[in-house]
Amino acid sequence: MLRPFEIIETLEMIEKENLDIRTITMGISLRDCCHPDINISCQKIYDKITRYAEKLVITGANIEKEYGIPIINKRISVTPIALIAESCDSADYAKFALAMDRAANTVGVNFIGGFSALVHKGYTNGDRKLIASIPEALSTTNKVCSSVNIASTKAGINMDAVAEMGIIIKKCAELTADNNALACAKLVVFANAVEDNPFMAGAFHGIGEPECVINVGVSGPGVVKCALEKVKGADFGTVSETIKKTAFKITRMGELVAREASRRLNVPFGIVDLSLAPTPAIGDSVAHILEEMGLEKCGTHGTTAALALLNDAVKKGGVMASSYVGGLSGAFIPVSEDAGMISSVECGALSLEKLEAMTCVCSVGLDMIVVPGDTSADTISAIIADEAAIGVVNTKTTAVRIIPAPGKKVGDIVEFGGLLGYAPVMKVNSYGSADFIKRGGRIPAPLHSLKN
Amino acid sequence: MRAIITVIGNDRVGIIAGVSNILAATNVNILDITQTIMQDVFTMITLVEISKCNIPFLDLSERLENKGVEMGLRIQIQHEDIFNSMHRI
Numbered sequence: 001m002l003r004p005f006e007i008i009e010t011l012e013m014i015e016k017e018n019l020d021i022r023t024i025t026m027g028i029s030l031r032d033c034c035h036p037d038i039n040i041s042c043q044k045i046y047d048k049i050t051r052y053a054e055k056l057v058i059t060g061a062n063i064e065k066e067y068g069i070p071i072i073n074k075r076i077s078v079t080p081i082a083l084i085a086e087s088c089d090s091a092d093y094a095k096f097a098l099a100m101d102r103a104a105n106t107v108g109v110n111f112i113g114g115f116s117a118l119v120h121k122g123y124t125n126g127d128r129k130l131i132a133s134i135p136e137a138l139s140t141t142n143k144v145c146s147s148v149n150i151a152s153t154k155a156g157i158n159m160d161a162v163a164e165m166g167i168i169i170k171k172c173a174e175l176t177a178d179n180n181a182l183a184c185a186k187l188v189v190f191a192n193a194v195e196d197n198p199f200m201a202g203a204f205h206g207i208g209e210p211e212c213v214i215n216v217g218v219s220g221p222g223v224v225k226c227a228l229e230k231v232k233g234a235d236f237g238t239v240s241e242t243i244k245k246t247a248f249k250i251t252r253m254g255e256l257v258a259r260e261a262s263r264r265l266n267v268p269f270g271i272v273d274l275s276l277a278p279t280p281a282i283g284d285s286v287a288h289i290l291e292e293m294g295l296e297k298c299g300t301h302g303t304t305a306a307l308a309l310l311n312d313a314v315k316k317g318g319v320m321a322s323s324y325v326g327g328l329s330g331a332f333i334p335v336s337e338d339a340g341m342i343s344s345v346e347c348g349a350l351s352l353e354k355l356e357a358m359t360c361v362c363s364v365g366l367d368m369i370v371v372p373g374d375t376s377a378d379t380i381s382a383i384i385a386d387e388a389a390i391g392v393v394n395t396k397t398t399a400v401r402i403i404p405a406p407g408k409k410v411g412d413i414v415e416f417g418g419l420l421g422y423a424p425v426m427k428v429n430s431y432g433s434a435d436f437i438k439r440g441g442r443i444p445a446p447l448h449s450l451k452n
Numbered sequence: 453m454r455a456i457i458t459v460i461g462n463d464r465v466g467i468i469a470g471v472s473n474i475l476a477a478t479n480v481n482i483l484d485i486t487q488t489i490m491q492d493v494f495t496m497i498t499l500v501e502i503s504k505c506n507i508p509f510l511d512l513s514e515r516l517e518n519k520g521v522e523m524g525l526r527i528q529i530q531h532e533d534i535f536n537s538m539h540r541i
Contacts, residue, residue, distance in 0.1 A: 004497050067534040
């Protein structure tokens with residue numbers, strides 16, 4: 001028999017500490033949707049998504065009610081569209097995004113990811129057309145998310161793609177200038193992208209994945225913070241142990257929901273992604289966990305070490321709880337989606353440079369960073385190149401989701417709304433990188449011996 | 453299948469009666485009841501068997517919730533597995 005304090009502990013985690021299932025994401029392969037006629041291909045995509053995901057939202061809602069655990073988002077990821085679109089003779093790939101958007105609206109999910117291309121070693125013709133159509137695709141749809149993998153540890157960094165993505169991000173910003181460059185918030189540039197990530201905007205259904213799969217992302221920064229409040233002043237062994245135990249409990253719950261969703265939908269269970277994903281809500285911040293460890297403000301000296309400990313302990317607790325942990329698993333550090341990060345940027349404690357250092361030890365990368373509208377495409381490309389280098393050399397996933405908000409200057413606030421939150425515009429280095437980016441070509445893959 | 457009903461709020465007359473009337477009417481068997489004061493709040497935890505319940509789970513959940521609103525308490529029913537997954541290996 002369960003003890004009352006155990007039941008109360010679970011209820012408190014959910015009600016007071018914002019524990020939730022952040023997303024149930026259904027991955028759907030679209031590899032049988034290729035066709036020389038773009039309209040037929042789009043129709044096949046729409047039909048398949050709406051058929052497979054017909055019951056996704058209602059199933060999620062029922063599990064939520066029966067288990068009493070909030071499931072915030074129901075989402076879909078699909079095969080990178082460049083692979084599907086390549087067979088058709090049209091170059092107007094934005095049509096595929098419209099088909100995805102329609103399908104997402106029909107089944108009632110709030111995002112659909114996979115308007116993507118994998119170009120870490122080079123472009124195919126389809127990749128080239130897809131990337132060129134990203135600005136139109138993201139500015140004419142509401143729910144479609146896009147990602148481009150421009151580097152990997154085994155292939156190195158495709159600097160042509162890095163240069164192009166700077167230009168694409170600027171175009172996305174221009175096309176949605178009247179909406180705070182919202183298109184940029186739906187576009188992620190990856191190094192070492194993972195194939196089973198359930199979190200947006202970077203989710204896509206990788207080519208090694210099955211026909212259809214259920215991946216679940218759990219979250220709970222608030223739960224970790226509250227657990228740490230109970231061990232004030234204790235040494236780091238205790239801090240790590242406390243985070244591990246908490247991550248274990250959170251992940252067990254995530255696995256239960258994942259298995260239940262998979263059973264009810266008759267779709268295989270893929271992975272649990274145990275990322276600490278913050279939201280702008282009070283008590284749901286990763287920055288506040290770091291501050292709970294003893295930092296006056298997130299971003300000060302010691303922040304990287306604190307984040308390294310947090311990220312590692314979350315993974316250790318999680319892998320004990322589920323045999324199928326995957327995705328990005330760790331701690332996310334998006335600026336606009338985290339009340340503590342926002343506050344640290346506002347008071348000057350957290351700079352872009354410190355965030356870059358933090359991405360060496362967190363789960364992903366520079367996420368939801370707003371920079372001045374007059375930041376050049378070259379500078380954005382150079383920021384992407386730096387981030388990709390961190391990922392490639394350290395054999396980890398890194399990403400850049402950056403928003404050059406038109407007309408905004410350092411210190412202005414840009415509001416996105418909902419889970420995307422709001423962010424102060426951050427300062428970028430004012431010296432140029434144009435000649436560096438202009439070189440093009442590929443930065444070779446790093447050496448894997450002589451490590452020091 | 454077993455579920456856990458939690459009642460949280462200020463103690464008053466008729467809490468057990470209110471909950472158990474609904475359970476009797478819907479053919480839900482009570483396996484165990486504990487009540488305690490946790491952090492100054494009255495807490496009642498009831499383990500129930502719902503396999504023979506004569507209405508859908510979501511309807512039962514709604515009836516209990518409405519009863520809670522009526523009595524100024526928070527009443528919630530959840531599948532037992534959510535707690536087992538977190539606290540038992």
